[in-house]
Amino acid sequence: MKKDKVICKCYNITVKKIIKAVxxxxxxxxxxxxELKIATDCKKCKEHAKGVFKDILEEYK
Known part of the structure; x- marks a missing residue:
C-alpha cells in the first residue's frame, strides 16, 4: 500500500501518518x-481505516 494514500479524507490521514503513530x-x-482523530467525523472510513491499522500493526510489531 502506498504511504501517501489517504485513508481518512476528513482529517487527511495517510498510511504514513498511521505508520508514524504505530x-x-x-x-x-x-x-x-x-491521536489522529481518524474516523471521528463522518466515519465513512472507519472499517477500512481499522483494517489498514491492523495490517500496519502486524507489519511493524
Whole structure:
C-alpha cells in the first residue's frame, strides 16, 4: 500500500501518518483515534481505516 494514500479524507490521514503513530507507540484503535482523530467525523472510513491499522500493526510489531 502506498504511504501517501489517504485513508481518512476528513482529517487527511495517510498510511504514513498511521505508520508514524504505530512507530511512536500507538497499539490500539482507541489510541489511534485519540491521536489522529481518524474516523471521528463522518466515519465513512472507519472499517477500512481499522483494517489498514491492523495490517500496519502486524507489519511493524
Amino acid at each position: 512507530e511512536g507507540g500507538v497499539t490500539d484503535w482507541k489510541e489511534l483515534k485519540k
